[in-house]
Amino acid sequence: MITIKSKREIELLRTAGEIVAKTHQVLKEYIKPGVSTHQLNNIAHDFIISQGAIPSFKDYNGFPGSICASINEVVVHGIPSKKQVLKEGDIIAIDIGACYKGYHGDSGWSYAVGTISDEDKKLLEVTEQSLYEGIKMVKPGNRISDISHAIESYIKPFGYGIVEDFTGHGIGRDLHEDPAIPNFGKPHEGPILKEGMVICIEPMVNIGTKRIRILKDNWTTITQDKKKSAHFEHQVAVTNDGYDILTVVSNKE
Numbered sequence: 623m624i625t626i627k628s629k630r631e632i633e634l635l636r637t638a639g640e641i642v643a644k645t646h647q648v649l650k651e652y653i654k655p656g657v658s659t660h661q662l663n664n665i666a667h668d669f670i671i672s673q674g675a676i677p678s679f680k681d682y683n684g685f686p687g688s689i690c691a692s693i694n695e696v697v698v699h700g701i702p703s704k705k706q707v708l709k710e711g712d713i714i715a716i717d718i719g720a721c722y723k724g725y726h727g728d729s730g731w732s733y734a735v736g737t738i739s740d741e742d743k744k745l746l747e748v749t750e751q752s753l754y755e756g757i758k759m760v761k762p763g764n765r766i767s768d769i770s771h772a773i774e775s776y777i778k779p780f781g782y783g784i785v786e787d788f789t790g791h792g793i794g795r796d797l798h799e800d801p802a803i804p805n806f807g808k809p810h811e812g813p814i815l816k817e818g819m820v821i822c823i824e825p826m827v828n829i830g831t832k833r834i835r836i837l838k839d840n841w842t843t844i845t846q847d848k849k850k851s852a853h854f855e856h857q858v859a860v861t862n863d864g865y866d867i868l869t870v871v872s873n874k875e
């Protein structure tokens with residue numbers, strides 16, 4: 623069931639989203655060679671708590687971390703670990719969720735560790751832009767797959783693999799709500815967007831094959847060919863005439 627959020631609920635989701643965006647800003651400064659994903663996890667955890675929120679991912683279906691930290695060929699759901707230390711030339715996708723007064727914020731972003739190759743830079747740029755191409759389709763009357771199609775159409779010419787096993791989603795009191803938002807597909811299908819819906823759009827894009835494999839820890843998702851993968855995600859409210867990105871830091875302060 624797709625829920626429509628009230629103005630009050632959207633403001634709570636905006637606060638949750640802003641906490642997530644601020645956590646990304648804090649973490650970004652620490653993404654350097656020599657830092658472990660365990661350290662990043664703890665910095666994010668403490669910051670989220672300091673903002674009066676709770677890390678949404680901690681213990682979600684048994685997930686052990688407070689963030690997901692997915693290095694290089696890890697697509698999503700990387701478990702933070704002391705053994706995972708960032709190296710020059712890595713790329714890392716950090717996914718962060720924060721629950722504020724019962725409402726969730728969720729945003730993922732991929733970062734370069736030091737200097738990265740041109741090939742990896744391009745992957746990050748194209749995946750980030752595909753997110754915004756999807757967001758541009760958010761307005762009342764459009765359908766969910768208009769978002770999906772815009773993402774796929776933008777990525778296709780680059781020849782990358784678009785992950786099909788995971789999708790974007792609605793969000794609110796639950797971290798994952800209806801509808802699912804695939805990152806590929808024909809336009810004009812699926813539920814119609816309405817004012818008050820809040821959704822997460824999150825393309826996951828691989829340099830090589832779209833195919834993935836889940837490791838024995840039941841979380842870590844890697845590309846089958848071990849080529850690199852990027853992930854970008856924003857949480858967006860449908861407004862009366864378009865969209866409002868909630869996982870950003872507002873200029874009010």
Ligand code: MG
Nearest residue numbers: 728822824855
């Ligand atoms: Mg999400």
Ligand code: MG
Nearest residue numbers: 717728729730
């Ligand atoms: Mg996420």
